[in-house]
Amino acid sequence: MATATASSLSLLFAHPHSSNPRPFAGGPHLRRPLRAAPHRARCASDAATTATRHRRPAEENIREEAARLRGPGNDFSAWYVPFPPTPEDDPDERYSLDEVVYRSSSGGLLDVCHDMEALARFPGSYWRDLFDSRVGRTAWPYGSGVWSKKEFVLPEIDSDHIVSLFEGNSNLFWAERLGREHLGGMTDLWVKHCGISHTGSFKDLGMTVLVSQVNRLRRAPLSRPINGVGCASTGDTSAALSAYCAAAGIPAIVFLPADRISLQQLIQPIANGATVLSLDTDFDGCMRLIREVTAELPIYLANSLNSLRLEGQKTAAIEILQQFDWQVPDWVIVPGGNLGNIYAFYKGFEMCRVLGLVDRVPRLVCAQAANANPLYRFYKSGWTDFQPRVAETTFASAIQIGDPVSVDRAVVALKATDGIVEEATEEELMDAMSLADRTGMFACPHTGVALAALFKLRDQRIIGPNDRTVVVSTAHGLKFTQSKIDYHDRNIKDMLCQYANPPINVKADFASVMDVLQNKLNGKI
Ligand SMILES: Cc1ncc(COP(=O)(O)O)c(C=O)c1O
Ligand SMILES: N[C@@H](CCOP(=O)(O)O)C(=O)O
Numbered sequence: 047m048a049t050a051t052a053s054s055l056s057l058l059f060a061h062p063h064s065s066n067p068r069p070f071a072g073g074p075h076l077r078r079p080l081r082a083a084p085h086r087a088r089c090a091s092d093a094a095t096t097a098t099r100h101r102r103p104a105e106e107n108i109r110e111e112a113a114r115l116r117g118p119g120n121d122f123s124a125w126y127v128p129f130p131p132t133p134e135d136d137p138d139e140r141y142s143l144d145e146v147v148y149r150s151s152s153g154g155l156l157d158v159c160h161d162m163e164a165l166a167r168f169p170g171s172y173w174r175d176l177f178d179s180r181v182g183r184t185a186w187p188y189g190s191g192v193w194s195k196k197e198f199v200l201p202e203i204d205s206d207h208i209v210s211l212f213e214g215n216s217n218l219f220w221a222e223r224l225g226r227e228h229l230g231g232m233t234d235l236w237v238k239h240c241g242i243s244h245t246g247s248f249k250d251l252g253m254t255v256l257v258s259q260v261n262r263l264r265r266a267p268l269s270r271p272i273n274g275v276g277c278a279s280t281g282d283t284s285a286a287l288s289a290y291c292a293a294a295g296i297p298a299i300v301f302l303p304a305d306r307i308s309l310q311q312l313i314q315p316i317a318n319g320a321t322v323l324s325l326d327t328d329f330d331g332c333m334r335l336i337r338e339v340t341a342e343l344p345i346y347l348a349n350s351l352n353s354l355r356l357e358g359q360k361t362a363a364i365e366i367l368q369q370f371d372w373q374v375p376d377w378v379i380v381p382g383g384n385l386g387n388i389y390a391f392y393k394g395f396e397m398c399r400v401l402g403l404v405d406r407v408p409r410l411v412c413a414q415a416a417n418a419n420p421l422y423r424f425y426k427s428g429w430t431d432f433q434p435r436v437a438e439t440t441f442a443s444a445i446q447i448g449d450p451v452s453v454d455r456a457v458v459a460l461k462a463t464d465g466i467v468e469e470a471t472e473e474e475l476m477d478a479m480s481l482a483d484r485t486g487m488f489a490c491p492h493t494g495v496a497l498a499a500l501f502k503l504r505d506q507r508i509i510g511p512n513d514r515t516v517v518v519s520t521a522h523g524l525k526f527t528q529s530k531i532d533y534h535d536r537n538i539k540d541m542l543c544q545y546a547n548p549p550i551n552v553k554a555d556f557a558s559v560m561d562v563l564q565n566k567l568n569g570k571i
Pocket of ligand 2: 082277278279280281282283284348350384386438445446518
């Protein structure tokens with residue numbers, strides 16, 4: 047169990063209606079607000095949730111219904127702060143979320159900081175009940191697993207500006223057979239299927255937030271001159287950006303490393319009408335270019351360097367707690383590339399701990415492909431020596447990243463949760479993925495990386511047989527079919543492909559079919 051550390055928060059809870067909340071010490075992302083915010087004791091959102099019991103008039107759509115039912119506004123708020131805070135930072139440096147800013151004045155990262163005092167005027171039980179009451183509904187925008195936690199995500203956005211495809215609410219799969227038969231009798235192994243989602247990856251969770259904020263900025267009264275939204279991508283961010291922009295009618299521009307993403311990923315932005323630039327470089331090269339371009343042109347940056355994205359991604363952590371009836375798992379294993387998501391998970395868990403929804407946070411494991419493992423090497427150096435590297439080709443192509451923009455965020459998350467970084471070779475990740483498939487999943491290679499890390503941590507007895515463990519599946523396996531075809535064809539150089547299951551070519555006559563099936567049933571083939 048991970049306990050609170052010096053950098054995490056010691057928040058003392060006030061009664062929901064107390065006018066005198068007790069103070070708290072702010073951690074890096076959950077700071078004391080610079081000015082106290084008054085607060086009303088009732089959330090506007092309650093009204094919309096209650097009203098779903100009545101059918102809306104035929105001529106009204108769900109956005110209009112939500113606007114009609116909207117109660118008084120709330121006083122929750124959020125803003126950007128430098129991350130992680132350093133003694134050199136001006137303690138008053140903060141930016142409105144309505145500013146277009148990705149870096150602090152010293153060139154460091156930014157993070158979204160919530161007014162925790164306002165949120166803490168309600169007890170954890172209030173938030174648990176509120177979030178539970180919204181699951182499975184269609185009331186705008188709470189039918190989304192992200193926006194059902196709106197107060198913790200982007201509290202000030204008008205619901206009418208939200209661009210949502212009702213993402214989130216992904217299933218938590220009890221991996222019974224994989225745990226029992228292949229991981230030393232694990233009883234409590236779960237896979238959070240974040241990839242069973244609109245565009246087939248967890249990126250939808252962050253993109254709904256980012257594109258909603260862009261929508262707000264572009265529309266009156268702010269009317270900011272943002273002509274499009276752009277990203278560099280290994281295939282999933284670009285798919286999510288293109289879909290959400292297409293839904294909102296906002297131009298999307300995506301920079302892709304040529305020949306390094308799957309065909310299924312490539313066709314997504316093309317189909318959604320994005321401007322697709324296929325560049326003769328790797329992801330890190332695309333990332334450098336998009337940063338230069340967005341500094342020059344009125345194109346809003348959609349990569350997770352932009353901390354708005356992580357506000358949506360963190361809801362996957364809150365959802366896991368919710369799915370366990372607010373009990374905290376012991377371990378959560380997340381595949382890492384650009385390293386925003388591992389921090390998003392930490393932030394979601396930590397916010398729930400600080401606000402009293404749960405009493406602790408899980409230990410986090412970040413799993414990297416050995417061919418693209420700068421964080422693993424950094425961890426092994428005792429966090430003394432970070433060296434970006436040129437990432438080599440990996441079947442886990444969406445995490446083929448050598449110079450992750452959020453490395454500082456990942457370090458905060460792992461230090462605060464007594465976390466671990468593991469790596470997986472190509473053979474380990476493909477075998478782990480294929481074995482999981484044999485127990486009923488259809489995992490992507492990145493999930494294979496996380497599963498391979500789990501196999502190692504079980505072998506080393508770091509994770510125990512009864513530890514409640516969640517492996518985060520980040521993309522849908524159907525986006526990465528070529529890797530599975532090569533594996534089951536035994537068409538991978540220097541790889542045994544021990545779980546390959548190639549189709550059997552049989553003459554189309556009764557005797558031949560019977561012969562093959564009898565041999566199969568007798569275990570001869
Ligand atoms: C499928 C998939 N898994 C994992 C990751 C890693 O997430 P992050 O870049 O936030 O570390 C990515 C993107 O990088 C991804 O697309
Ligand atoms: N896997 C990502 C890589 C970029 O990560 P981001 O979270 O910074 O956008 C992708 O699919 O592009």
